[in-house]
Amino acid sequence: MTTNCLDIGIIQSFLDGELSGSEITRVSDHIADCDACAMLVSHAEDENAIVFPALAREFNAMVPTQRLWARIEDSIQIEKNAAPWWQKLSGALSHLLHPQIGALAALLIVVGLFAIYKLSGPAPAPSNEVARAPRTTAAPTIVNVDTLPPSTKNVAAPVARSTQPTYENASYRAPRRVTTEAPLNSSSVQPATATDAAYLPGEASYVKTIASLNKSVNGDQDPNVMSASQQVSFARDMAVVDNTITRMRDAVKKNPKDETAKQMLSSAYQNKIDLLNSVAQKQELVASLR
Amino acid sequence: MTNIVQKFMLAVLAAAIAGGLSLTAPAQGTPAPPPPKAKIKFPTAPPDRSYDRSTNEKAIAVAPNVNMTLCVTEGDLRVNGWSRNEVRVYVEGGPKFAFKVVDKGPDGRPVWISTVNAEPRPGGNNECIRGETVEVDLPRGASLNLTGKAIDAEVDGLRKVTAKTVGGDISIRNIKEGVSAYTGEGGVTVEEAWGQISLETTTGNIVVVDSGPSDIGDTFRAKTNSGAISLTHVTHRALDVNTISGSVLFSGELKSGGTYAMSTTNGSIAIALPAMTGCKLAATFTAGSFKSELPFKILTDNIAPDDLKSIVANVGPGGDAVLRLSSMAGLIGIKKQ
Numbered sequence: 100m101t102t103n104c105l106d107i108g109i110i111q112s113f114l115d116g117e118l119s120g121s122e123i124t125r126v127s128d129h130i131a132d133c134d135a136c137a138m139l140v141s142h143a144e145d146e147n148a149i150v151f152p153a154l155a156r157e158f159n160a161m162v163p164t165q166r167l168w169a170r171i172e173d174s175i176q177i178e179k180n181a182a183p184w185w186q187k188l189s190g191a192l193s194h195l196l197h198p199q200i201g202a203l204a205a206l207l208i209v210v211g212l213f214a215i216y217k218l219s220g221p222a223p224a225p226s227n228e229v230a231r232a233p234r235t236t237a238a239p240t241i242v243n244v245d246t247l248p249p250s251t252k253n254v255a256a257p258v259a260r261s262t263q264p265t266y267e268n269a270s271y272r273a274p275r276r277v278t279t280e281a282p283l284n285s286s287s288v289q290p291a292t293a294t295d296a297a298y299l300p301g302e303a304s305y306v307k308t309i310a311s312l313n314k315s316v317n318g319d320q321d322p323n324v325m326s327a328s329q330q331v332s333f334a335r336d337m338a339v340v341d342n343t344i345t346r347m348r349d350a351v352k353k354n355p356k357d358e359t360a361k362q363m364l365s366s367a368y369q370n371k372i373d374l375l376n377s378v379a380q381k382q383e384l385v386a387s388l389r
Numbered sequence: 390m391t392n393i394v395q396k397f398m399l400a401v402l403a404a405a406i407a408g409g410l411s412l413t414a415p416a417q418g419t420p421a422p423p424p425p426k427a428k429i430k431f432p433t434a435p436p437d438r439s440y441d442r443s444t445n446e447k448a449i450a451v452a453p454n455v456n457m458t459l460c461v462t463e464g465d466l467r468v469n470g471w472s473r474n475e476v477r478v479y480v481e482g483g484p485k486f487a488f489k490v491v492d493k494g495p496d497g498r499p500v501w502i503s504t505v506n507a508e509p510r511p512g513g514n515n516e517c518i519r520g521e522t523v524e525v526d527l528p529r530g531a532s533l534n535l536t537g538k539a540i541d542a543e544v545d546g547l548r549k550v551t552a553k554t555v556g557g558d559i560s561i562r563n564i565k566e567g568v569s570a571y572t573g574e575g576g577v578t579v580e581e582a583w584g585q586i587s588l589e590t591t592t593g594n595i596v597v598v599d600s601g602p603s604d605i606g607d608t609f610r611a612k613t614n615s616g617a618i619s620l621t622h623v624t625h626r627a628l629d630v631n632t633i634s635g636s637v638l639f640s641g642e643l644k645s646g647g648t649y650a651m652s653t654t655n656g657s658i659a660i661a662l663p664a665m666t667g668c669k670l671a672a673t674f675t676a677g678s679f680k681s682e683l684p685f686k687i688l689t690d691n692i693a694p695d696d697l698k699s700i701v702a703n704v705g706p707g708g709d710a711v712l713r714l715s716s717m718a719g720l721i722g723i724k725k726q
Contacts, residue, residue: 131720
């Protein structure tokens, strides 16, 4: 029994996984030696066990966080990019199916055709010569301005401004934008190809597995799979495991011959995989019972 | 003659006026008789039987080593072994059900049966039954393959059990040849179970008492993400226990040649062993500490502040049992029984 007992706020933070690594250690050491604080922790856990199920509905209806919104928007963008061209075309055409928009579009087409007809002047008479003519009809014509009558000077002036032929590269398509799709949970898992060099030996396969599991777990989130209290527990466990991975990576980097650290790093990665697998397993079970 | 012509002209004029009126009538807004409409039958929702208080009971003669596949979506489930070669299912407050014989033995008795819902909901799973209370009696030599959604399950006195539930507590006791239990959210309690044992819960505690192998090579595995694991008198020689946020408690003997691996990421490990225990110990910890009431002789150690610490030691006189303990943030303690 120690005299300096822990504050209930610290105990709650400890249970919620909000403390840092050193604080967790300090609190767990203290609890191990202090019966009163152990009792407080037990009471707090009991209260959590009562409160979380009671408030599960409210927690499930929580307002999406900024991170969730960002993930939703990312997913929408990825789906948009992945849609085949005929779906995009049909989506665009579906807007035209509205009668008013269709009528407006038809009107614009008619006006446009009329304008083109008017601007292009009288159409040449159809003849075989024109059809056979080479496509170099746009060859520069050099006109001497002085020889033109005054009435046509203004009209011909733009043509005569340049005496050298000019060429432009015609482009009928907008330049294709090259985009790279970021992984859904890029904050926690880095793409394996980009940082392979930074991985420790044997680490890359763990990271790839975790990335694929993250994708499947985050991609199919069913509110029936995890209750609010479970989501809190999952987030806390994930934070604990991530913290362990970071510490063990540092330890292995510091001493690459430390077999114990390597083993602990492997088991921390395995814990993370098991944690994600547990969610996937539950998703599968819930789906099979529908 | 003129009179006849006049009458004929008047008749033609009257007919023309009548015809004109009949043609203009709809245009003036006189309602036309509506076309006959086909009667539309709207689908009616099936009656909600969730509060049906009726009880249903069925029994079927089976082989003594029958395998039963059971799916229960709601309710409290109690499965008991009895000394009759018969399966009885009793459902209170749930829809009707039926037995489905999947396979029969050479003597014609069912060796594999399951239950099906006789009143399935539209689009629902008709392989699962439900009720406020579901009681099942099986022969003692039977094996049970249970799937559940939100149920509290108690299983007692069978040969083998495999249980997998989305949520709810699982309590298993008196099993002869193996237990495999998984619950997504809830505790798992096992008592007097023998054989290969594999227990897993995502959020919940695992408690095992008086259990061991039924055959050489049977292993014990327990895993929870958020919860404690408590093992008392578990006599398997191969033990693998792991929790992320929770403590591990072990009280019992270490068998010669056994391998006992217990790890937690954020919790303590407390081991209570007989005073004369001899084993090889490998303890790894980061922020916590290591204490032992049993005498131990350090073979190698790596103790540095703010770093990963490891101890390899012989506990007592040493021995060929290996005890591997690992805690990233917590105390590792060995106590004398």
